[in-house]
Amino acid sequence: MPFKLQRRSFLQMALGSAAAIGAPTRIASAAAADTATVGWPNDVPSWDPNQRFTPDAQPIFKAVYDQPLDQDPQLKLIPHLIKSWTLAADAQSMAVELRDDVTFHNGDRMTAEDFRYTFFERIKSGIKLDTANSWKKVQDIVIESPTKATMKFDSPAPTAPQWLAFLGSYVVPKRYIESQGLENFLKNPVGSGPYRLAEYELNSRIVLERYDNYWGPKAKIPRITIEIVKDPSARVAAIQSGQVDCTVNIPVLEVERFQKQSGFAAEINPITRVILLQVRADLAFADKNVRLAAHHAVDKAALSKAFYGGAAVPLAVLATPGTPGYLPDFTFKYDPALAKELLAKSDFSPDHPVTIGFATTNGQFPSDYDIARAIVQMWKKVGIDADLQVIEYAKYFELNRGAKLPEATLYSWDNATGDPEIFSGYQLNPKMPFSPWKDEDIGGKVLTLFGVADYDKRIAGYRELERYAVENGATMPLLQSVVTVVRKRDLQYTKYGNGWLLPQTLQWT
Amino acid sequence: MIATVAQLVARRLLAAIPILLIVSALLFCALRLLPVDPAAMSLPPNATIAEIEAQRRAMGLDRPLPEQYLIWLGGALHRDFGRSIALHRDAGALVAATLPVTIELALAAMALAAFLGVGGGLLLFHLRGTLVEPAADLVSILLLSIPEFLWGLILLFVFGVLLQLLPFTGQVAPGLPLPHITGFLLLDSLLIGRFDVFLSACRHLILPTAALGLAFSPTIMRVLRSSLFDVYHEDYIQQARLRGVSERRVLVGHALKNAALPTLTLAGVQFGILFSGTLLIEVIYSFPGMGNLMVDAVRNADLPLIQAIGLTYCIVVLLINTIVDALYIVLNPKLRVR
Numbered sequence: 001m002p003f004k005l006q007r008r009s010f011l012q013m014a015l016g017s018a019a020a021i022g023a024p025t026r027i028a029s030a031a032a033a034d035t036a037t038v039g040w041p042n043d044v045p046s047w048d049p050n051q052r053f054t055p056d057a058q059p060i061f062k063a064v065y066d067q068p069l070d071q072d073p074q075l076k077l078i079p080h081l082i083k084s085w086t087l088a089a090d091a092q093s094m095a096v097e098l099r100d101d102v103t104f105h106n107g108d109r110m111t112a113e114d115f116r117y118t119f120f121e122r123i124k125s126g127i128k129l130d131t132a133n134s135w136k137k138v139q140d141i142v143i144e145s146p147t148k149a150t151m152k153f154d155s156p157a158p159t160a161p162q163w164l165a166f167l168g169s170y171v172v173p174k175r176y177i178e179s180q181g182l183e184n185f186l187k188n189p190v191g192s193g194p195y196r197l198a199e200y201e202l203n204s205r206i207v208l209e210r211y212d213n214y215w216g217p218k219a220k221i222p223r224i225t226i227e228i229v230k231d232p233s234a235r236v237a238a239i240q241s242g243q244v245d246c247t248v249n250i251p252v253l254e255v256e257r258f259q260k261q262s263g264f265a266a267e268i269n270p271i272t273r274v275i276l277l278q279v280r281a282d283l284a285f286a287d288k289n290v291r292l293a294a295h296h297a298v299d300k301a302a303l304s305k306a307f308y309g310g311a312a313v314p315l316a317v318l319a320t321p322g323t324p325g326y327l328p329d330f331t332f333k334y335d336p337a338l339a340k341e342l343l344a345k346s347d348f349s350p351d352h353p354v355t356i357g358f359a360t361t362n363g364q365f366p367s368d369y370d371i372a373r374a375i376v377q378m379w380k381k382v383g384i385d386a387d388l389q390v391i392e393y394a395k396y397f398e399l400n401r402g403a404k405l406p407e408a409t410l411y412s413w414d415n416a417t418g419d420p421e422i423f424s425g426y427q428l429n430p431k432m433p434f435s436p437w438k439d440e441d442i443g444g445k446v447l448t449l450f451g452v453a454d455y456d457k458r459i460a461g462y463r464e465l466e467r468y469a470v471e472n473g474a475t476m477p478l479l480q481s482v483v484t485v486v487r488k489r490d491l492q493y494t495k496y497g498n499g500w501l502l503p504q505t506l507q508w509t
Numbered sequence: 510m511i512a513t514v515a516q517l518v519a520r521r522l523l524a525a526i527p528i529l530l531i532v533s534a535l536l537f538c539a540l541r542l543l544p545v546d547p548a549a550m551s552l553p554p555n556a557t558i559a560e561i562e563a564q565r566r567a568m569g570l571d572r573p574l575p576e577q578y579l580i581w582l583g584g585a586l587h588r589d590f591g592r593s594i595a596l597h598r599d600a601g602a603l604v605a606a607t608l609p610v611t612i613e614l615a616l617a618a619m620a621l622a623a624f625l626g627v628g629g630g631l632l633l634f635h636l637r638g639t640l641v642e643p644a645a646d647l648v649s650i651l652l653l654s655i656p657e658f659l660w661g662l663i664l665l666f667v668f669g670v671l672l673q674l675l676p677f678t679g680q681v682a683p684g685l686p687l688p689h690i691t692g693f694l695l696l697d698s699l700l701i702g703r704f705d706v707f708l709s710a711c712r713h714l715i716l717p718t719a720a721l722g723l724a725f726s727p728t729i730m731r732v733l734r735s736s737l738f739d740v741y742h743e744d745y746i747q748q749a750r751l752r753g754v755s756e757r758r759v760l761v762g763h764a765l766k767n768a769a770l771p772t773l774t775l776a777g778v779q780f781g782i783l784f785s786g787t788l789l790i791e792v793i794y795s796f797p798g799m800g801n802l803m804v805d806a807v808r809n810a811d812l813p814l815i816q817a818i819g820l821t822y823c824i825v826v827l828l829i830n831t832i833v834d835a836l837y838i839v840l841n842p843k844l845r846v847r
Contacts, residue, residue, distance in 0.1 A: 053553065128552070207683075225683035230792060394550060
């Protein structure tokens, strides 16, 4: 007898399925202790950690890969894969001793061969890697034993240790990559970190599983799911509804709202990232009076209060509190009257303003465009007429290289190491693409400091440089940036001064 | 009928060649007119000018535009759409990996839009001449004015945050696997026998599907209603009544079949627009589809990837129009050539 699906039966089946699918299941507000879900704003650019320098991706890379050196939560450099290191007095070589108990996730033992492969052979092979620039001074890495090697540089590299804990410096498995090929490595990445990559869906999620043979402290949570939620509102919604257990980089106003809710811990943490105005040494800013007036006219405390809930620390130098280059006693006051006086010396006034170009991104970092607009208003009051233009971050380096940036550019500069070379050194080095300020005076000082091997002398030099640069209007630091974190109250993590939220430090209490 | 449909498909395939050539050329030229430098974008920020120039030569960017286009076309014909500047992966492979997600979402949304559109159109027509008609009309206009991304945010807030009834990030719940066989998650989950994954995927699909479906159904609703008004004045409708056919059967069995034809044409056009409307919905709901990929590509000025995705959208729209026209022939006997 042929089966005839009656309308009633069909409706009953359909309703039953709909009930199963749509059954309201409260999203578990307390996840099982062996899992945690994190809402993350961006996907990794690639699973080759040496390929692209992307600050947002570093916490994820640090879960899957290891760096030769590491930083403690106060950003002090500490041993990691490297047990001990000795930078030569002239900073042209560095002897390292590696651990002998490190294995990659495929079981291969890590040796000095992998270290050499990562920081020398890969770079010399011509593959397009960002580490090719950060490690271009490496002339060779001489292997003395499976755990000992010496890096040789063609010129002084005083921040080589810092760079071994910085962007892109992750040891990758030589044998695995050479046998499987780069394409397979990108699809099935193998590192030596506390987690191995279990699942990956582009622009969707990353699933990490604890690596039980990890040489260091075992991660507390066996399985971490990182949901890529790009939209800040969606991240807010995700943590509010319990779909994620923790999230970062949500608007400050939302953090303040979460702070009033039980069940959540919401933080606004200052980090080693500086919001600044980069300036040119020419055009309308060739006049030092105009530069200094522009700096004195900016009310940094007001910007912090308006856009970061007062959590962003106003800065007078290109360094954040707690880092070696920071000058706690140096101030640069907000003084619109002084700004007007300085402008008057150059025959400018609110009625006869100087006109400058001012570039900003929109959405590159929190409240960037709003901060720029606020600064435009502050400048208007003293006699600086700023023509505000929005540029894409992708366009910034191109414009800078071609000397096409305007007089002032609002910029955000991340420095996870806290070292002053990567703060003011990179920002004021005329040979680097990170600043439009190009002059021989400050530029010469910076280039000299790049070759100073002695740590204390180098730091003292940068402190002096920072003061000098600000007093001459070569740079206008504004605020120490913040990172926002909202988590379920019983999910703890270790707070780092550079804003890292490392999966391996998460734990349920 | 089969012969007619086959002829139509053949004609459309032939016509697609020049259309795709023109679209790809226009897209190629338009992207190259943008003030971005793909060579510089593909290198680290501190690359020197000499290195950028060398990269520009390696990428063929120093050649005349027509030559660059022909090189690209040669690669595209061999399924090589270049490498993504930001992701350093084959652009074609990236599109192929994400396209099924978008198609699945778009098909689900279109099915919902059709269901709501036809149902709503019939209801609106049924209410004609009643006191409720103006209110129903107003509701349909109100629905028409809400764009899909606003629906997306409203539904996310109401059902995801306020009521916490439905999930709104990703394709499945954390802890469940994401099978990769065909790329269509609903199908793949059934193929591996994981009904829990299938159910989770369905739940995750509800809100984005509803956002798109609600945004696109009002147009179908209103066009169907207008078509029904036109069809109801035809003689065969009167004849059916005279034969004693019930009003319900007249509407569904006679009028709807003919009124559906213009609605079908519109639905085809709507699907093309809906397909591109998945872009914002995918971002809001963190769906790893082609739209999400496109947003990143535009943000990073990733020209090869933008080109590959743009071309894919064009192919999908052409395909949809061909399917709609074929269905039109199936439904309309007058178009069949003997």
